[in-house]
Amino acid sequence: MSVLLLQDGCVHTADAEHRVLLRGCVLVVDDRIVAVGTAEEVGTAVATLPPHRLAELTVLDASRAMVLPGFVNAHWHETFALRLTGQQALRPASDRTDAGGMLSNGGDPYDVSASFDGSADLADLLTPGEAAAVARYSMWTQLRCGTTTLGDTGSVNHPSALARAATDLGMRCAVSLWAGDVVCEPGSDAPVRTRDAARLLARTEEIVRLAGSEFVRARPGTVYITNMSDELGKGLADLTARHDLPFVTHVAALRAEADVVRRHFGTTGLRRLHDLGLVTDRFTAVHCGFLDDEERALLLDAGASLTVSPAKYGCTGETLMAETDTVTALRRAGLPVSLSTDGSPLPHSGMVEAMRAIWHGSAERTGDPAELLPTDALAMATRVPATSLGWTGIGSIEPGNLADLVLVRTDDWRYLLQPRPLESLLVLGGSLDVDTVIVGGRVLLRDGRATEVDEDGLRSDYLDALESFSSRCLGVDAAPLVRAAHRRPAPRRDRPAG
Ligand SMILES: [Zn+2]
Numbered sequence: 001m002s003v004l005l006l007q008d009g010c011v012h013t014a015d016a017e018h019r020v021l022l023r024g025c026v027l028v029v030d031d032r033i034v035a036v037g038t039a040e041e042v043g044t045a046v047a048t049l050p051p052h053r054l055a056e057l058t059v060l061d062a063s064r065a066m067v068l069p070g071f072v073n074a075h076w077h078e079t080f081a082l083r084l085t086g087q088q089a090l091r092p093a094s095d096r097t098d099a100g101g102m103l104s105n106g107g108d109p110y111d112v113s114a115s116f117d118g119s120a121d122l123a124d125l126l127t128p129g130e131a132a133a134v135a136r137y138s139m140w141t142q143l144r145c146g147t148t149t150l151g152d153t154g155s156v157n158h159p160s161a162l163a164r165a166a167t168d169l170g171m172r173c174a175v176s177l178w179a180g181d182v183v184c185e186p187g188s189d190a191p192v193r194t195r196d197a198a199r200l201l202a203r204t205e206e207i208v209r210l211a212g213s214e215f216v217r218a219r220p221g222t223v224y225i226t227n228m229s230d231e232l233g234k235g236l237a238d239l240t241a242r243h244d245l246p247f248v249t250h251v252a253a254l255r256a257e258a259d260v261v262r263r264h265f266g267t268t269g270l271r272r273l274h275d276l277g278l279v280t281d282r283f284t285a286v287h288c289g290f291l292d293d294e295e296r297a298l299l300l301d302a303g304a305s306l307t308v309s310p311a312k313y314g315c316t317g318e319t320l321m322a323e324t325d326t327v328t329a330l331r332r333a334g335l336p337v338s339l340s341t342d343g344s345p346l347p348h349s350g351m352v353e354a355m356r357a358i359w360h361g362s363a364e365r366t367g368d369p370a371e372l373l374p375t376d377a378l379a380m381a382t383r384v385p386a387t388s389l390g391w392t393g394i395g396s397i398e399p400g401n402l403a404d405l406v407l408v409r410t411d412d413w414r415y416l417l418q419p420r421p422l423e424s425l426l427v428l429g430g431s432l433d434v435d436t437v438i439v440g441g442r443v444l445l446r447d448g449r450a451t452e453v454d455e456d457g458l459r460s461d462y463l464d465a466l467e468s469f470s471s472r473c474l475g476v477d478a479a480p481l482v483r484a485a486h487r488r489p490a491p492r493r494d495r496p497a498g
Pocket of ligand 1: 075076077153250286342343
């Protein structure tokens with residue numbers, strides 16, 4: 001363990017007052033923040049350190065940087081094993097047939113239900129070695145972009161591999177299970193059973209047993225409201241209450257979802273969750289653009305949370321924020337609304353991009369630039385999701401909290417005479433501007449490069465795992481593509497000219 005002093009940075013605390021310290025210092029002892037404030041205030045705390053701890057002090061000059069809390073990504077799926085399927089990496093660059101998928105134009109709940117059901121068994125086809133290599137690389141890309149805590153919402157990977165990768169990489173992850181036991185089909189009025197609910201509940205109990213370290217928690221869920229039987233729902237309500245765990249699911253994500261869920265289950269998605277006892281202050285609803293007034297009240301009365309992924313919606317043609325005012329209305333009414341990236345086999349956005357999208361999108365939708373400020377967006381990427389995950393001690397830069405920190409350099413032309421550097425990051429920057437990542441006092445990224453893991457090795461192991469899994473299980477002749485990717489030099493980060 002160590003003693004670390006971050007000196008003279010523009011510290012965005014993301015605390016309840018959104019405090020920003022223009023020349024702020026942060027003192028970290030072992031894994032915790034012990035002091036935040038001016039050089040004088042933090043200097044006083046340094047002076048009280050016993051001599052043997054003072055001798056360990058490392059000073060990190062942050063005078064050309066912004067210091068932010070580590071990002072907490074409340075809704076993410078590990079799906080990097082699927083990169084070579086469908087239209088993804090097999091498309092030529094000249095392909096302009098960007099037809100809308102199952103989420104576009106309001107979405108097709110039947111397609112989504114079938115697709116999510118079909119994905120459920122793919123994870124089991126990964127060997128333990130493939131699962132580990134894919135998880136490590138996929139989660140590294142998140143960590144490298146400043147996400148220090150992941151909220152898994154069901155992944156095409158083994159929960160045990162995600163837990164192990166989090167521990168190995170030194171980041172935090174609330175693991176989940178891609179759980180669904182029924183599917184809604186257009187030709188039927190009743191949900192069609194595809195899996196045994198008792199077995200899924202037993203597997204969910206297994207992820208609870210994975211949790212317990214400082215890096216790994218459990219957050220049970222079901223993959224989508226159309227894919228959960230009442231039996232599974234009741235079991236999950238019992239399990240999450242018994243273990244006092246958070247619960248997550250996608251709901252109210254598609255325009256026609258309410259009609260489809262009513263047809264197959266007799267009531268709408270959010271009402272179903274409520275009737276099953278799943279809408280509590282431990283519940284995080286994902287997307288939730290299509291709720292009626294009574295459903296909004298159910299979320300608010302329960303003290304539940306909502307997470308949205310605005311930088312992803314533009315990539316997929318999801319209209320849930322553009323089409324309704326639900327998210328804005330819920331946030332105005334006091335519901336905790338956090339940001340997240342969602343998941344994709346190809347990376348599409350990070351938390352910085354999500355902050356930009358919610359800031360600009362809120363101003364555009366309401367005509368009011370003060371509707372949601374950059375510092376609000378930062379809190380939605382840090383403190384708010386930490387609370388939703390029930391993960392205390394992270395999400396803001398405050399004494400007593402775990403030292404999960406992100407540094408972004410502010411010494412190039414984008415920040416010249418800019419008194420509010422967070423705005424420049426959100427306007428002209430992106431995830432790759434993250435320069436330093438610290439988790440629990442451990443510096444895991446410095447100058448944009450890993451300090452503890454071999455990035456090229458992670459990438460190479462991922463490519464090998466992708467080749468073997470895609471060839472064996474997905475019928476893709478992956479060897480030529482993977483060989484070409486191996487030959488390409490590992491990507492390097494270029495900084496804009498100062
Ligand atoms: Zn999702």
